[in-house]
Amino acid sequence: MASAGGKRPVLLLRRTNDLVAAELRARFRVLNFYESGAPLLSFLAAAAADPDPPRAALVVAGGAIRVDSAFLDAVPSLGCVVTTGAGVDHIDLAECARRGVVVAGAGNTFSPDVADHAIGLLIAVLRRISAADRYVRRGLWASRGEYQLGSKLSGKRVGIIGLGSIGSLIAKRLQAFGCTIFYHSRRPKDGASYRFFPDVGGLAAASDVLVVSCALNDETRHIVDNGVLEALGKDGVVVNIARGGNVDEAALIRALEEGRIAGAGLDVFEKEPDVPAELLSMDNVVLTAHEAVFTTESTCGLADLMIANLEAFFSGEPLLTPALSQVKHGYYKRDP
Structure with missing residues (x-):
């Protein structure tokens, strides 16, 4: 009525x-x-x-x-x-x-916008764009000289957790950079040419970068845990544009503090809008306010x-x- x-x-x-x-x-x-x-x-x-x-x-x-x-x-x-x-x-x-x-x-x-944002976060972490911006704004270029080296995206091995609409678009964008794409999903995707990993630990061990792009449910909560971060290794980077609960945030902070991974790009957090203070002080972490979808x-x-x-x-x-x-x-x- x-x-x-x-x-x-x-x-x-x-x-x-x-x-x-x-x-x-x-x-x-x-x-x-x-x-x-x-x-x-x-x-x-x-x-x-x-x-x-x-x-x-x-x-x-x-x-x-x-x-x-x-x-x-x-x-x-x-x-x-x-x-x-x-x-x-x-x-x-x-x-x-x-x-x-x-x-x-x-x-x-939102899929194209989120995929774009994921690539932006990854480049910002690898090339230290946010930290370099702060370095220039503080006037440190003139007094301290050139900023520290970053790492290129081209040629990286990228593991994508969740090859749905967003994950597939992220993969296509990364292919343009010459990256090798791996993925983990509930099952192999029909027509996907990328290598499938049945477990996230194996995916992390084979990858330089992990991009989290899966739904949040009982099976995927903390799918990126301490073991996965250990498998990713000290040169690895995590990008999360899915849900904060997909990543064990406490384990991620410890891994970053201890140098067991190289950096992270995070658009989502476990207790939004509260962001752990430890992350705010890290120059190897790029943070955005759950805004990947918003254009x-x-x-x-x-x-x-x-x-x-x-x-x-x-x-x-x-x-x-x-x-x-x-x-x-x-x-x-x-x-x-």
Whole structure:
């Protein structure tokens, strides 16, 4: 049922820029959590008590709001959740499936931007670009002379953990630098010409660089642990543009402090937005604020996709980018 004026009610549980907010309001009756000023549970209770309760919600990927049984209990009218990222680790997919709640992700909207960012982080670490920038800005070039040598990207052996949409684009970009690509995934990828490693330790031992590009779930939490870092070795570099929980952050810090790996490029952290103080002081580490997905172009594309998924749901059509797929045993799994 549509609300007064014919607009369908939608919960907005993520911050948006003015352009996206205006686009949403033009099509839907938006119940904005951040504009309400209310605690989350109070906001959800008020939404559930609305004469025309919301049937869909927009949530930020990787944010503090988790779509679990408690969340769904609070707003039982929901039939659709649209998340604004490729990752769905903040959503209980099995519970959504049990309740008949469909879930839409961001599809491949961000994939090129994240792949670009991964390459940028890797070059910045290897060539010490951020540290060299600080060196110049502090006036040390004139007083101390040339900055220390970096390492080239060309010809490096790069192991990619997760050869999905993003991982595949990272591999293609690295091929242009003459890198040798290896990968680890749940299973070998059809059509992939790169060497497959069934375990991450073997991948690390064969690589100069590890790029983390996999989903976060029970199997991949801390997939890069102390043993993997030891296998990577003292000249190795880790780049993580997936989720902070994919890397054992404490083990990574120890390996960097002890010189057991050479550096890291990190866009994600285990307890965002808190970043360990140890990382902030390391010149061989490049840090960004979980921003690999955010460009002007991707933000516009995401807004269009969010609206299209909502319109599809309210029209009874299939979602454009479903995050769930049904299997014969009656449960759901992540799409490969």
